[in-house]
Amino acid sequence: MAHDEPIAAIATAGLSKRFNHLVALDRVTLTVAQGTIFGLLGPNGAGKSTAIKILTTLLDASDGLARVAGFDVAKDPVEVRRRIGYVPQLLSADGALTAIENLNLSARLYGLRGKTRAARVRDALAFAGLEDLGDRLVRTYSGGMIRRLEIAQATLHVPEVLFLDEPTIGLDPVARRTVWDKLLELRQRNGMAILITTHDMEEAEVLCDELGILHQGRLVVTGKPEELKAGVGPAATLEDVFAHYSGAVLESGGNYREIRESRSAIRRLG
Amino acid sequence: MNGMWRAVLESAAVADAEMRKLRRDPTELLSRAVQPVLWLGVFGQVFSQVRGIATGSLRYLDFMAPGILAQSILFSAIFYGIAIIWERDLGIVHKLLVTPAHRSALVLGKALAAGMRGLVQAVVVYLVAITLKVDIRWEVLPMLTVAAAVFAGSCIFSSFSLVIACIVKTRERFMGIGQVLTMPLFFASNAIYPLDLMPPWLQIIAMFNPLTYLVDVLRGAMIIGGSSVHAVGASFGIMLGVFATLLALAARLYPGLAR
Ligand SMILES: Nc1ncnc2c1ncn2[C@@H]1O[C@H](COP(=O)(O)OP(=O)(O)OP(=O)(O)O)[C@@H](O)[C@H]1O
Numbered sequence: 402m403a404h405d406e407p408i409a410a411i412a413t414a415g416l417s418k419r420f421n422h423l424v425a426l427d428r429v430t431l432t433v434a435q436g437t438i439f440g441l442l443g444p445n446g447a448g449k450s451t452a453i454k455i456l457t458t459l460l461d462a463s464d465g466l467a468r469v470a471g472f473d474v475a476k477d478p479v480e481v482r483r484r485i486g487y488v489p490q491l492l493s494a495d496g497a498l499t500a501i502e503n504l505n506l507s508a509r510l511y512g513l514r515g516k517t518r519a520a521r522v523r524d525a526l527a528f529a530g531l532e533d534l535g536d537r538l539v540r541t542y543s544g545g546m547i548r549r550l551e552i553a554q555a556t557l558h559v560p561e562v563l564f565l566d567e568p569t570i571g572l573d574p575v576a577r578r579t580v581w582d583k584l585l586e587l588r589q590r591n592g593m594a595i596l597i598t599t600h601d602m603e604e605a606e607v608l609c610d611e612l613g614i615l616h617q618g619r620l621v622v623t624g625k626p627e628e629l630k631a632g633v634g635p636a637a638t639l640e641d642v643f644a645h646y647s648g649a650v651l652e653s654g655g656n657y658r659e660i661r662e663s664r665s666a667i668r669r670l671g
Numbered sequence: 672m673n674g675m676w677r678a679v680l681e682s683a684a685v686a687d688a689e690m691r692k693l694r695r696d697p698t699e700l701l702s703r704a705v706q707p708v709l710w711l712g713v714f715g716q717v718f719s720q721v722r723g724i725a726t727g728s729l730r731y732l733d734f735m736a737p738g739i740l741a742q743s744i745l746f747s748a749i750f751y752g753i754a755i756i757w758e759r760d761l762g763i764v765h766k767l768l769v770t771p772a773h774r775s776a777l778v779l780g781k782a783l784a785a786g787m788r789g790l791v792q793a794v795v796v797y798l799v800a801i802t803l804k805v806d807i808r809w810e811v812l813p814m815l816t817v818a819a820a821v822f823a824g825s826c827i828f829s830s831f832s833l834v835i836a837c838i839v840k841t842r843e844r845f846m847g848i849g850q851v852l853t854m855p856l857f858f859a860s861n862a863i864y865p866l867d868l869m870p871p872w873l874q875i876i877a878m879f880n881p882l883t884y885l886v887d888v889l890r891g892a893m894i895i896g897g898s899s900v901h902a903v904g905a906s907f908g909i910m911l912g913v914f915a916t917l918l919a920l921a922a923r924l925y926p927g928l929a930r
Pocket residue numbers: 420423425443444445446447448449450451452490659930
């Protein structure tokens with residue numbers, strides 16, 4: 402990389418992950434520029450969550466390199482952690498705490514103190530649209546409110562790169578749209594790079610500047626949504642692109658595992 | 672700011688959040704009082720009558736009260752791991768682990784909160800003991816000793832529980848292992864009978880059981896006429912050593928929960 406080039410938000414080379422004999426991620430090479438919203442698509446089990454876990458330092462790669470915000474995830478995990486936010490696939494807000502308590506816990510773990518912390522928590526609450534409900538236990542919130550809180554919580558420290566694993570799964574259309582608006586706002590305001598995984602082609606279309614399709618651990622194609630569509634055919638939709646590269650037709654409603662996971666997460670919180 | 676101080680603040684943040692959750696759940700505290708009531712009120716009373724266990728000049732009920740306090744500490748701390756597995760099944764563990772906080776601070780925070788909870792538990796057991804007319808030592812230094820021991824014991828057993836949770840990872844397996852481990856820990860200790868009444872092999876096991884040292888400190892500090900077999904300083908030294916080891920182990924294993 403030339404030294405006058407800006408540092409990529411995410412850069413991987415030959416990134417691989419094996420679980421015993423299963424190859425979950427197979428030599429993935431990917432660059433996401435600063436300020437880009439990148440959508441990682443792929444059917445269930447394609448390796449999307451595995452990729453996110455490696456990039457967020459939760460999981461060690463078996464092979465290859467990954468740099469996030471300019472730091473190697475394996476060599477400088479703490480430097481990476483200071484610069485990223487992460488909203489996991491399941492529910493990460495603590496239902497037994499209030500929104501303010503959730504935000505305060507994260508703020509303190511990110512080393513924010515005193516007046517800065519109070520101001521950031523207040524801003525985050527406003528960002529999530531929960532000013533009047535900050536003292537209520539999160540387990541009384543709706544799914545959309547929880548997601549907004551989680552995004553606010555993951556961005557309190559103004560990270561350079563934000564990772565979201567299926568952020569709108571299980572949300573109604575209005576709540577889903579609100580989440581998109583929030584993510585666009587973050588990119589707009591802070592120039593944050595955002596990597597999201599999704600099965601939702603509308604989400605990919607509306608939100609993402611660039612897409613990558615993972616299939617059985619391999620990144621089979623990357624490009625802007627229009628480029629990908631044009632590459633498949635004159636009147637192709639993103640669904641067609643998805644089917645073309647992953648060999649899978651999207652079924653509405655998701656598979657059993659997905660439904661079980663999102664439902665059980667909601668039930669546990671309730 | 673140096674790393675050590677940051678770690679302290681991080682632990683405090685985790686402990687603070689944990690304690691808020693505990694405070695919201697007073698029913699649990701009440702349900703935890705049931706066991707000590709049964710052990711002291713039924714088992715203790717009956718065995719005091721029949722004088723089935725030789726405890727020297729000490730009434731059996733007085734002898735066993737510190738043991739039951741230690742037991743209630745053990746039993747409530749040992750299920751801490753369930754909460755950790757719960758947090759893993761959601762995504763809370765993942766959220767904590769992507770922060771730059773020290774991994775050891777995250778687990779220490781949980782242990783400190785368990786320590787605070789143990790102190791509340793001790794108040795409950797004291798109330799039960801007073802009702803049953805156990806001869807409590809109401810002196811400042813012994814009571815502080817009891818508090819310190821209870822705190823240390825809660826930290827040890829909650830960290831132990833966390834280590835187990837990190838290894839077994841699922842609720843079902845944890846429940847099984849939890850039952851299998853707590854009863855032997857309890858019976859292979861001096862909680863409800865003196866060590867010298869045990870067969871030699873059990874005495875050897877009891878020597879390696881941290882519960883034994885907790886009970887031993889409590890027995891000297893909690894009741895009138897009670898005495899510790901080991902020096903109090905030595906017992907605390909052993910407990911701190913065990914805690915430090917478990918904490919180091921927990922800090923190593925905890926990140927594995929997010930994989
Ligand atoms: N800890 C693990 N141990 C063993 N195998 C795993 C582990 N985590 C994931 N896998 C396997 O790796 C593959 C990729 O999983 P991953 O969760 O990354 O898929 P995904 O694309 O996120 O799927 P989904 O859309 O269902 O969330 C799957 O076959 C999965 O079963």
